[in-house]
Amino acid sequence: xxxxxxxxxxxxxxxxxxxxxxxxxxxxxxxxxxxxxxxxxxxxxxxxxxxxxxxxxxxxxxxxxxxxxxxxxxxxxxxxxxxxxxxxxxxxxxxxxxxxxxxxxxxxxxxxxxxxxxxxxxxxxxxxxxxxxxxxxxxxxxxxxxxxxxxxxxxxxxxxxxxxxxxxxxxxxxxxxxxxxxxxxxxxxxxxxxxxxxxxxxxxxxxxxxxxxxxxxxxxxxxxxxxxxxxxxxxxxxxxxxxxxxxxxxxxxxxxxxxxxxxxxxxxxxxxxxxxxxxxxxxxxxxxxxxxxxxxxxxxxxxxxxxxxxxxxxxxxxxxxxxxxxxxxxxxxxxxxxxxxxxxxx
Amino acid sequence: xxxxxxxxxxxxxxxxxxxxxxxxxxxxxxxxxxxxxxxxxxxxxxxxxxxxxxxxxxxxxxxxxxxxxxxxxxxxxxxxxxxxxxxxxxxxxxxxxxxxxxxxxxxxxxxxxxxxxxxxxxxxxxxxxxxxxxxxxxxxxxxxxxxxxxxxxxxxxxxxxxxxxxxxxxxxxxxxxxxxxxxxxxxxxxxxxxxxxxxxxxxxxxxxxxxxxxxxxxxxxxxxxxxxxxxxxxxxxxxxxxxxxxxxxxxxxxxxxxxxxxxx
Amino acid sequence: xxxxxxxxxxxxxxxxxxxxxxxxxxxxxxxxxxxxxxxxxxxxxxxxxxxxxxxxxxxxxxxxxxxxxxxxxxxxxxxxxxxxxxxxxxxxxxxxxxxxxxxxxxxxxxxxxxxxxxxxxxxxxxxxxxxxxxxxxxxxxxxxxxxxxxxxxxxxxxxxxxxxxxxxxxxxxxxxxxxxxxxxxxxxxxxxxxxxxxxxxxxxxxxxxxxxxxxxxxxxxxxxxxxxxxxxxxxxxxxxxxxxxxxxxxxxxxxxxxxxxxxxxxxxxxxxxx
Numbered sequence: 001x002x003x004x005x006x007x008x009x010x011x012x013x014x015x016x017x018x019x020x021x022x023x024x025x026x027x028x029x030x031x032x033x034x035x036x037x038x039x040x041x042x043x044x045x046x047x048x049x050x051x052x053x054x055x056x057x058x059x060x061x062x063x064x065x066x067x068x069x070x071x072x073x074x075x076x077x078x079x080x081x082x083x084x085x086x087x088x089x090x091x092x093x094x095x096x097x098x099x100x101x102x103x104x105x106x107x108x109x110x111x112x113x114x115x116x117x118x119x120x121x122x123x124x125x126x127x128x129x130x131x132x133x134x135x136x137x138x139x140x141x142x143x144x145x146x147x148x149x150x151x152x153x154x155x156x157x158x159x160x161x162x163x164x165x166x167x168x169x170x171x172x173x174x175x176x177x178x179x180x181x182x183x184x185x186x187x188x189x190x191x192x193x194x195x196x197x198x199x200x201x202x203x204x205x206x207x208x209x210x211x212x213x214x215x216x217x218x219x220x221x222x223x224x225x226x227x228x229x230x231x232x233x234x235x236x237x238x239x240x241x242x243x244x245x246x247x248x249x250x251x252x253x254x255x256x257x258x259x260x261x262x263x264x265x266x267x268x269x270x271x272x273x274x275x276x277x278x279x280x281x282x283x284x285x286x287x288x289x290x291x292x293x294x295x296x297x298x299x300x301x302x303x304x305x306x307x308x309x310x311x312x313x314x315x316x317x318x319x320x321x322x323x324x325x326x327x328x329x330x331x332x333x334x335x336x337x338x339x340x341x342x343x344x345x346x
Numbered sequence: 347x348x349x350x351x352x353x354x355x356x357x358x359x360x361x362x363x364x365x366x367x368x369x370x371x372x373x374x375x376x377x378x379x380x381x382x383x384x385x386x387x388x389x390x391x392x393x394x395x396x397x398x399x400x401x402x403x404x405x406x407x408x409x410x411x412x413x414x415x416x417x418x419x420x421x422x423x424x425x426x427x428x429x430x431x432x433x434x435x436x437x438x439x440x441x442x443x444x445x446x447x448x449x450x451x452x453x454x455x456x457x458x459x460x461x462x463x464x465x466x467x468x469x470x471x472x473x474x475x476x477x478x479x480x481x482x483x484x485x486x487x488x489x490x491x492x493x494x495x496x497x498x499x500x501x502x503x504x505x506x507x508x509x510x511x512x513x514x515x516x517x518x519x520x521x522x523x524x525x526x527x528x529x530x531x532x533x534x535x536x537x538x539x540x541x542x543x544x545x546x547x548x549x550x551x552x553x554x555x556x557x558x559x560x561x562x563x564x565x566x567x568x569x570x571x572x573x574x575x576x577x578x579x580x581x582x583x584x585x586x587x588x589x590x591x592x593x594x595x596x597x598x599x600x601x602x603x604x605x606x607x608x609x610x
Numbered sequence: 611x612x613x614x615x616x617x618x619x620x621x622x623x624x625x626x627x628x629x630x631x632x633x634x635x636x637x638x639x640x641x642x643x644x645x646x647x648x649x650x651x652x653x654x655x656x657x658x659x660x661x662x663x664x665x666x667x668x669x670x671x672x673x674x675x676x677x678x679x680x681x682x683x684x685x686x687x688x689x690x691x692x693x694x695x696x697x698x699x700x701x702x703x704x705x706x707x708x709x710x711x712x713x714x715x716x717x718x719x720x721x722x723x724x725x726x727x728x729x730x731x732x733x734x735x736x737x738x739x740x741x742x743x744x745x746x747x748x749x750x751x752x753x754x755x756x757x758x759x760x761x762x763x764x765x766x767x768x769x770x771x772x773x774x775x776x777x778x779x780x781x782x783x784x785x786x787x788x789x790x791x792x793x794x795x796x797x798x799x800x801x802x803x804x805x806x807x808x809x810x811x812x813x814x815x816x817x818x819x820x821x822x823x824x825x826x827x828x829x830x831x832x833x834x835x836x837x838x839x840x841x842x843x844x845x846x847x848x849x850x851x852x853x854x855x856x857x858x859x860x861x862x863x864x865x866x867x868x869x870x871x872x873x874x875x876x877x878x879x880x881x882x883x884x
Contacts, residue, residue: 383803523650
């Protein structure tokens with residue numbers, strides 16, 4: 001039984017158009033034209049209890065709109081949504097008591113008061129029994145290392161500290177589904193790691209279903225085995241990250257350390273990505289045969305000290321995915337791609 | 347949302363304001379001076395001309411104090427949530443209210459309850475005490491009841507007007523001018539309504555029934571008339587507030603529905 | 611660097627006008643709400659006119675008739691629509707949002723920049739709000755012409771004084787925000803003085819003598835009472851010259867104080883880093 005079912009979901013926005021041009025000022029005074037913009041179109045997927053799903057796409061792809069429909073904030077224009085057996089917008093409050101929502105850019109804590117005050121209020125708003133509240137609060141405090149932070153006014157917290165508190169609060173009522181809208185935006189590496197660890201633990205230990213939107217694909221790689229990719233309001237991929245990589249990540253990166261600088265090397269099956277003298281990096285076709293062919297042809301002419309491989313980074317895979325669909329994707333040259341990829345791959 | 351939960355919100359709000367105690371108190375003082383200046387101008391006017399349409403200074407003072415008192419109580423509930431609504435719609439912070447399992451109207455009011463109207467209350471309370479002691483009022487159980495009901499009901503009318511203006515933000519945003527216009531409209535009800543033309547009287551009685559917060563009940567208390575509508579409608583005051591508040595609440599809720607439908 | 615026609619003397623003026631024009635166009639974004647602003651002004655006129663009709667009836671007080679007062683009310687409403695006090699809330703907002711840094715790095719005297727900005731807003735108000743409002747008010751309630759050609763000319767001068775007095779006052783209040791990080795209290799306190807001594811709701815000639823003497827020395831009268839009284843010919847002759855001179859003096863005093871406070875504020879920002 002799916003915990004979330006979305007079928008042929010669509011959402012149009014009505015916008016008031018301002019009239020430009022010479023007498024636009026006067027004309028806007030008297031008329032109001034509206035136009036319709038489709039933000040989400042014909043999206044279908046379902047999510048099982050306990051899954052962790054990354055929901056990604058470029059800016060304006062319709063991620064937030066989908067999340068808003070799943071949380072009952074927006075009413076769909078077309079299609080159907082079912083969350084925990086009910087339509088969220090029709091039973092917004094019932095739905096709200098069973099889900100947790102964290103907005104990366106909108107705080108739900110009381111800015112000038114100690115964090116614990118917001119937690120206490122949350123307890124009353126969600127009507128959590130005192131023992132369950134205390135148990136959950138202490139568990140989150142421990143896992144997220146909140147400790148003394150709970151007694152500090154929110155305004156004194158760093159962004160990372162605040163986000164940890166937001167997360168803890170969203171889980172106090174033990175929601176069955178946790179929605180996270182860009183939870184790691186603007187955070188430093190350490191804060192991101194902490195939050196990712198926590199989300200993995202929550203997903204594994206409590207079986208909380210996680211739906212996460214982000215622009216940092218490392219979030220996805222570390223938390224979500226499954227991704228749903230949308231672009232321009234439509235679904236373009238739904239499945240495991242690994243199989244997406246296998247499908248689209250057709251090249252792997254081979255770094256070779258030579259005993260001496262061999263000078264410029266040209267090999268037909270490989271592209272030279274970076275040349276640091278003794279260390280050279282090539283892009284090679286993914287198949288074992290081509291990798292071996294490249295290695296043996298190099299090793300035959302120059303003594304090799306060490307060889308290392310790197311899998312394609314998720315960024316590259318996703319970019320290939322967008323590009324393959326002929327959609328606009330930010331340009332970047334080959335070297336830049338790989339160098340950024342290296343940060344992510346192990 | 348239960349009253350206890352609402353009160354919990356208000357308490358947090360109060361503690362939040364107390365974090366900036368100095369600024370808060372200075373704010374009260376500054377607003378107090380502002381209203382004192384307004385009273386002074388009306389007093390100077392009456393000092394020079396003695397009466398407006400037969401209403402002497404204590405009677406005008408009663409109108410003024412009722413207007414400020416009901417506004418202060420009503421606005422404590424709905425002013426901040428409704429003026430900030432526009433920004434909340436634009437920035438998307440309204441969504442944090444909509445993911446809560448509570449009524450969005452009461453959540454918003456609780457979260458943004460404004461405790462900054464203390465100087466209004468003090469000032470209006472003082473002026474009103476003096477006015478009802480000085481004005482020729484025949485104190486009977488009915489008139490006492492009417493006065494008490496007027497404060498309660500009038501506050502609801504004022505809160506409702508602000509709520510209706512806030513609802514505007516869902517559709518058109520930029521509700522600021524409307525709040526300013528409401529400030530202007532409040533000045534109508536500080537004077538005997540009969541001095542205004544027929545249209546303002548109809549509007550303030552039937553459309554935006556602000557006149558029930560001050561003039562109609564006051565006219566009964568001091569046995570004056572001179573308005574378009576019969577004097578007995580002042581006895582409707584206890585009903586007008588709750589009904590109008592209910593209408594405003596329903597309109598606001600429909601605004602939320604529309605927002606959820608159109609997506610801002 | 612190539613010298614452009616017009617030279618350096620004209621350039622600041624051109625920049626000033628450019629900022630003024632930008633501000634005007636920026637305000638065009640609010641055009642869909644102008645009818646609300648017109649309504650706002652008309653309500654003020656309706657209320658005041660009704661009060662004076664009730665007070666004066668067909669008679670007169672101190673030689674002032676209802677028609678005089680209706681004209682008086684229309685003019686004070688016009689002035690409050692175009693006055694430049696709004697500067698305070700704008701600066702307050704930019705200071706708290708941190709946008710003030712952008713203003714400070716512009717190669718222009720910040721107060722002058724603000725003057726251009728506020729004048730642009732006033733020009734917008736004049737074109738879209740004041741003109742329709744006055745037309746409607748004049749058709750509904752009637753408006754008297756200036757008492758004489760001199761009164762008309764002096765009114766224009768007093769209008770300029772009104773703009774500058776309100777601007778320098780707004781500037782002073784805005785600059786206080788650099789120290790107190792809020793202007794809320796000052797806006798209210800200043801508003802109280804304006805309500806009482808400006809004369810918009812109660813002309814100074816109806817004040818008790820002692821209070822009138824005080825009000826006639828303060829700058830607040832220039833943002834409401836003085837222009838209207840000049841229009842009606844109630845301030846004329848040597849009193850007119852003296853009043854205008856006092857107005858100019860207040861502009862100078864407030865302007866100098868504003869400039870001094872501005873220099874101190876810049877010093878504070880650059881030395882202490884905000």
